[in-house]
Amino acid sequence: MTGGAPALAVRDVTKAFSGLVAVDAMTFDLAENEVMGLIGPNGSGKTTMINLISGAFGPNSGSIQLYGDDIAGASATAIARKGIARTFQIVRILPSLTVLENVAAGGVFGHRRRWGRELEEEARHLLDKVGLEVSGGAPVSALTYIDQKRVELARALIGDPRVLLLDEWLAGLNPTELKTGIALIEALRGEGRTILIVEHVMHAIRSLCDRCVVMNSGAKIAEGTPAEVLADKEVIRAYLGDDDA
Amino acid sequence: MTERERRILPICLAAFIAAALLPLADDGYWLALGISVVMYTTLATSWALFSGPTHYISLATAAFFGVGMYTVGAWVGLLPFPVLVLIAGLLGAALAAVVGLATLRLSGVYFVIFTLGLAELARQVVSWVQTTMGTSSGLYVLTDITEPIIYWSLLALAAVIYLIGWRIGRSRLGFALRIIGNDEVVAVHCGIGTARAKVILFVVSGCLAAVIGAIMAPRFAYVTPTQAFSPMLSFQVVIMALLGGAHRLWGPLLGVIPFTIVLDLIAANFPNQTALLLGGAFLLIVYFIPNGVAGLIENGLRRGRSRA
Ligand SMILES: Nc1ncnc2c1ncn2[C@@H]1O[C@H](COP(=O)(O)OP(=O)(O)O)[C@@H](O)[C@H]1O
Ligand SMILES: [Mg+2]
Numbered sequence: 053m054t055g056g057a058p059a060l061a062v063r064d065v066t067k068a069f070s071g072l073v074a075v076d077a078m079t080f081d082l083a084e085n086e087v088m089g090l091i092g093p094n095g096s097g098k099t100t101m102i103n104l105i106s107g108a109f110g111p112n113s114g115s116i117q118l119y120g121d122d123i124a125g126a127s128a129t130a131i132a133r134k135g136i137a138r139t140f141q142i143v144r145i146l147p148s149l150t151v152l153e154n155v156a157a158g159g160v161f162g163h164r165r166r167w168g169r170e171l172e173e174e175a176r177h178l179l180d181k182v183g184l185e186v187s188g189g190a191p192v193s194a195l196t197y198i199d200q201k202r203v204e205l206a207r208a209l210i211g212d213p214r215v216l217l218l219d220e221w222l223a224g225l226n227p228t229e230l231k232t233g234i235a236l237i238e239a240l241r242g243e244g245r246t247i248l249i250v251e252h253v254m255h256a257i258r259s260l261c262d263r264c265v266v267m268n269s270g271a272k273i274a275e276g277t278p279a280e281v282l283a284d285k286e287v288i289r290a291y292l293g294d295d296d297a
Numbered sequence: 298m299t300e301r302e303r304r305i306l307p308i309c310l311a312a313f314i315a316a317a318l319l320p321l322a323d324d325g326y327w328l329a330l331g332i333s334v335v336m337y338t339t340l341a342t343s344w345a346l347f348s349g350p351t352h353y354i355s356l357a358t359a360a361f362f363g364v365g366m367y368t369v370g371a372w373v374g375l376l377p378f379p380v381l382v383l384i385a386g387l388l389g390a391a392l393a394a395v396v397g398l399a400t401l402r403l404s405g406v407y408f409v410i411f412t413l414g415l416a417e418l419a420r421q422v423v424s425w426v427q428t429t430m431g432t433s434s435g436l437y438v439l440t441d442i443t444e445p446i447i448y449w450s451l452l453a454l455a456a457v458i459y460l461i462g463w464r465i466g467r468s469r470l471g472f473a474l475r476i477i478g479n480d481e482v483v484a485v486h487c488g489i490g491t492a493r494a495k496v497i498l499f500v501v502s503g504c505l506a507a508v509i510g511a512i513m514a515p516r517f518a519y520v521t522p523t524q525a526f527s528p529m530l531s532f533q534v535v536i537m538a539l540l541g542g543a544h545r546l547w548g549p550l551l552g553v554i555p556f557t558i559v560l561d562l563i564a565a566n567f568p569n570q571t572a573l574l575l576g577g578a579f580l581l582i583v584y585f586i587p588n589g590v591a592g593l594i595e596n597g598l599r600r601g602r603s604r605a
Contacts, residue, residue, distance in 0.1 A: 106486060132488035146479035148544075157476050160469055162488030167469060211488070 057120035059084045059215050059246045060105065065114030065124070067097075067104055074100040076270035077114070082215065087237075087247045089257045089278065092267035093291055098250040099141055101267070102219050105248070106138045107131035118215065135163040135214035139204045139221050141250075145192050152188030154203050155179060159210035166210075178206040182236060198229045205236070216240070218249045222256050234259060254282070266290070309459075317452055320445035328444055334557050335451040336513060340530075341538040341549035342458050343505035346465065347498040348535075349543035350474035353405065356531040357396065357412035360419045361389045361503045363526035365510025367423060370436035370520045378440060382511045389507020390500045397496040397503075413528065420526035427522070435521035442515040450512045458505060462546040465501075470494060532575065533560070540582050542591025551590040 060082035067075040075097045082088050090098050104111050110125035117123065123131050137158065146154050155175040159166050166174055176188060182202040186195065192203060201221060208216060222233045234256050240247060241260065251257050257264060257278050264281045266274040268290040274281045281287050319331045340358060348355055365385035372381055400411045427434060465471040473494045477484045484491050514520060533556075541552025556578075563574050586593060 108482070108486075128485040129488055129490050132486050138486055140482075144480055144483050146476060146483060148479055149475065153472075153475075157472070157483070158487050160472060160487070161490075207487070 057117065058082060059086070059119060060248070061115075061117040061120075062101075062105070063115045063117075065101075065104060065111045065116060067100055067109070067111050073270050075104060075111070078267070078270075078272055080265045080272065080275065082246060082248055084246055085244045086262050087241045087245075087249065087260055089261035089264040090248055090250045090267065091252070091257060091264055091281075092273075096267040096290075097270040098267055099219055100270075102138060102217050102248070102250060105131075105215075106136055106217055132162045132211070135211075136217065137162070137208035137211055137213035137215075138217040139201070139208055139219060141219040141223070143197070143200045143204055145195075145200050145203055147191075147193045149192060150189050151179065151184070151186060151192050151195070151203060152176070154192050155188075155206040155210055158207035162211035163214065164210075164212035174210055175206070178210050179203075181209075181239075182206045183232060198225055198233070201225075201233075202236075209240075214246065216245055216247045218247060218251075220250055220252065222251060222253050230256070258282075313452070313456060317449065320448055324444065328448060330557065330561060332444065332448050332451065332516070333561070334553055335448060335455055336509060337534065337537055337553040337557055338550050339451055339455050339458055339509050340506060340534045341541070341553055342455070342462065342546070343502045343509075344534050345538045345543040345546075345549050346458075346462055346505075347495075347502040348538070349545075349548070350471070350478040351495055351498070352478050353401070353495070354409045354535060355412045355499070355502070356409060356528070356535065357393075357415050357503070358506050358531040358534045359526050359528055360412075360416040360531075361392065361506035362510035362513075362530060363416070363419055363423070363522070364388050364392060365507035365512075366514045366517075366520050366525040367436070367510075368507070369511045369514035370438050370525075373438050373440060373514075378442065378515075382508055385511035386504045386508045389510075390504035392507075393500045393503025394496060397499040398492075401492055401495045401499065413531070416526050416528055416531060420522045423526065424522045435519050437519055438514050439518060440515040444516065447512060447516055451509070454505075454508065454512065459546065461501065465498075466546060470497065474498060529572065529575070532579070536575065536579050536582065538589075540578075540586070540589055542589025544588065545591040545595075548589055548591035551594075 058081040062078055062080050065075055065078045066073065078101060090101060092098055103109055105116055107123065107126055107128035107130065115122055115124050118134055118136060121134065123134060146157060149157065152172065152175050155178055156171050159171055159174060179188060182205050184199055184202045184206070186199070192200070195203065205221065218237070222230055225233055230253065237247070237249070237260055249260065261278050263276065264278050265272055266281050266284070266287050273290060274284045274287050320328050340362070344355065344358055347353065368385040368388055369381045396412070396415060400408055403411065424434070473484070473489045476487060476489060477491050477494060481491055510525065517524065537552040537556045538549040539552065540556055541550060542548030564571055567574065
């Protein structure tokens with residue numbers, strides 16, 4: 053059925069916010085089972101790209117295909133149901149729900165749907181998998197930051213997504229937590245998940261990503277293995293600023 | 298049913314039966330007060346079905362209530378009363394569907410203003426139709442429906458509303474609404490059709506308010522637009538639901554009982570300051586008990602448990 057189409061095919065996607073071009077003619081593929089990094093300096097348009105793929109808003113032009121199925125401009129609801137799940141750069145938990153309900157939220161209406169006992173078991177299983185050691189009935193607001201991020205990841209995974217988008221999921225973690233976090237994504241990769249990660253932590257990118265796409269001012273400036281792009285002159289210039297180059 | 302629900306059910310049934318005996322004990326002041334309490338309980342609880350989880354403050358209660366009342370006023374004598382109640386429910390649902398589809402994409406404040414305007418618009422339209430097409434400023438509702446029958450009808454409806462609320466609370470729809478109320482962005486990215494979920498609940502809530510208006514109509518022998526579409530009713534329902542706690546099914550009831558009694562005292566002693574006192578009460582509630590009486594009770598229980 054999928055006929056060899058890439059998991060995600062982004063073509064000439066452009067998005068402007070009242071004049072400011074946040075994403076400028078972006079083109080890239082994400083292959084099935086691939087873990088790809090989307091990197092670039094602050095304000096280069098990475099989160100906007102994630103928002104366009106997940107349907108938070110539609111592009112002004114260009115196409116985005118999920119296994120050959122055009123999703124550009126579709127609603128976030130429709131895109132979630134087709135199997136794209138995401139986390140948010142600034143963690144978004146559901147404060148009045150329990151930890152278990154927070155996870156379950158992702159597994160009822162989206163891509164893979166469950167309910168009742170089956171849903172609860174899967175939510176528990178995922179809490180275990182992301183390494184959360186609190187009781188599922190606890191209020192979610194009592195969790196530490198990394199645990200909230202774990203909950204968010206479990207919520208994204210419970211719908212068994214075809215493509216997972218992680219927006220700076222490792223940001224704000226201390227060195228020990230970072231190690232755990234990287235191991236966790238590594239484990240997802242081992243399961244054959246298809247993941248697009250936006251990240252600033254360079255050694256995480258090196259160890260996790262098969263390939264990277266680098267953005268600057270909304271446009272793609274490099275693409276290749278982490279080693280290749282991190283050695284690229286233009287990438288170095290983009291990260292350090294023109295003066296230092 | 299959970300263990301806890303099984304324990305609570307007999308208590309609810311006993312309270313319900315006790316409430317149903319009221320008209321046998323008294324058919325004067327206490328029955329009148331009982332009708333007020335049950336009417337506001339049904340209105341506030343059905344309001345909270347929608348507004349509790351979504352946090353959308355609807356001031357359209359009077360619009361639906363008035364539609365129900367006027368349905369009876371317009372066709373009383375032509376059709377049997379139960380049929381009129383049914384038609385009222387359908388009209389209320391239809392109005393809620395139209396309004397919901399048009400406005401639930403609006404953000405909070407716009408929604409509040411729109412719903413307030415809706416009740417006012419309905420009132421103006423009905424007044425205009427009445428004065429241009431007819432000659433009177435109101436409609437006679439003359440039936441042989443007595444106060445005890447009105448009371449029992451409302452009480453039966455209350456039971457139905459609690460059942461609906463309980464059922465929704467355990468359903469996917471109820472779960473979706475709670476997620477929407479927490480974070481709509483997360484909701485859509487979880488695959489929830491937020492507009493659909495909100496419209497369904499708004500329709501349920503509007504339909505019930507219209508049914509309540511229809512049941513209440515025979516109590517007023519003569520209905521006028523000012524009375525049927527009173528914005529005061531919408532505000533009172535919001536205040537009572539918030540006072541009790543809109544996040545729990547049983548919350549509004551806890552607000553209705555004290556409020557109806559206090560309102561009755563105010564109206565009897567300070568008939569000209571009712572609106573002022575009502576506004577003051579609203580401010581105090583929002584400021585001091587944002588989660589209502591239900592929230593206070595829950596906090597109390599939690600504290601008691603952690604101390605034990
Ligand atoms: N919703 C929005 N409205 C207006 N401008 C936006 C919006 N989202 C992002 N931008 C702008 O688009 C640019 C790219 O932002 P973003 O995608 O968040 O970058 P990154 O995630 O790479 O740091 C920034 O200049 C930002 O201010
Ligand atoms: Mg960003």
